[in-house]
């Protein structure tokens with residue numbers, strides 16, 4: 001599809017002598033990249049080229065069929081374009097890596113930046129991954145479940161619904177819906193939806209989102225703003241506006257060889273300078289007064305806390321069982337929650353209606369425990385549980401939800417693993433097995449080429 005003339009005219013005037021290089025880059029195929037999950041021990045992509053600004057980022061020489069890679073299903077990596085991984089650098093330079101912070105990812109689906117944040121933050125951090133569009137919640141949850149962390153809550157709200165959490169978060173990320181100019185090469189439809197009016201609409205919507213987001217940051221905290229577009233209406237103008245609302249623009253120090261263009265109000269990746277897609281990002285520090293509110297929080301009234309003496313049943317399944325609190329819901333679902341984050345989870349649970357808090361690790365039925373798929377993928381899983389390490393072919397058949405069975409497999413609950421990464425549960429019986437992979441997780445495509 002030919003690119004819209006007003007877009008090309010603006011890029012020409014913005015880029016000057018670099019414009020022909022920009023056009024030439026748009027003719028090139030988009031680079032393929034992934035980001036490894038550091039909390040899973042992944043052996044894949046050992047020879048792939050590293051992405052300079054992210055230790056877990058790798059460029060792939062071609063696009064594999066990710067659906068046919070069991071490591072992908074195990075949450076061993078996330079397929080993410082390289083420029084967006086610069087968010088880690090903004091985190092590193094503004095709040096530091098490995099810190100225990102309260103973080104809100106306000107426009108989170110499908111979860112690329114949320115998974116990046118979980119890996120960049122300390123394990124004692126608390127992340128709220130919010131997405132306003134309901135149909136995007138399920139893929140967001142699946143991606144977070146694959147990533148395996150138990151310190152994230154998911155919510156399905158408009159940014160304005162967070163008003164009672166004013167001043168609550170150390171970091172708020174607004175990876176805003178935008179006109180998508182930076183994706184024209186990757187996504188042909190993006191150019192078809194573009195118009196000058198759409199840019200204006202996006203800029204106004206971003207302003208509304210940012211205005212709600214700005215209130216949620218505590219004094220001294222950081223607001224991260226990003227888009228995948230090039231124009232100043234959606235990018236620099238919004239950042240400049242924030243700088244007039246009690247925020248200081250944070251200057252980042254990015255090595256020139258990364259190719260990121262430094263603007264007065266942010267950092268821009270162009271495809272002819274950076275090996276990635278078009279991406280804009282900026283970090284701002286809140287200078288305005290904003291005290292962290294005291295919020296009275298409650299355990300949801302239908303939940304029952306499982307008394308300590310009845311928690312033994314989980315010791316076989318979870319490695320640091322003493323670090324978690326356990327609850328049951330009326331239908332028997334068991335929720336695990338890091339003890340240290342109880343208050344944060346219940347604050348979100350108390351103030352937001354559409355949210356999931358805690359990790360659903362299974363069900364208690366007639367005093368026996370049935371583990372969930374979420375637990376199979378979770379980092380809190382006891383690594384000593386019985387497992388069957390599968391060949392790639394077996395793993396793919398398992399992921400098609402076939403019931404595999406071999407005479408020498410240990411009877412009972414067993415993890416199907418590939419390269420030691422859990423894929424899901426099987427219950428092995430005397431002469432057959434049941435595959436507990438949830439139906440909506442199974443591979444639908446044919447395994448044969």
Ligand code: SAM
Pocket residue numbers: 106107108109110111112113114131132133136158159175176177178205209
């Ligand atoms: N951060 C995500 C990631 O890294 O995978 C991508 C986010 S995408 C650029 C922007 C998201 O904002 C979309 O999921 C979209 O549904 C959501 N969105 C759309 N309108 C919104 C609004 N008015 N307020 C907040 N979010 C909105």
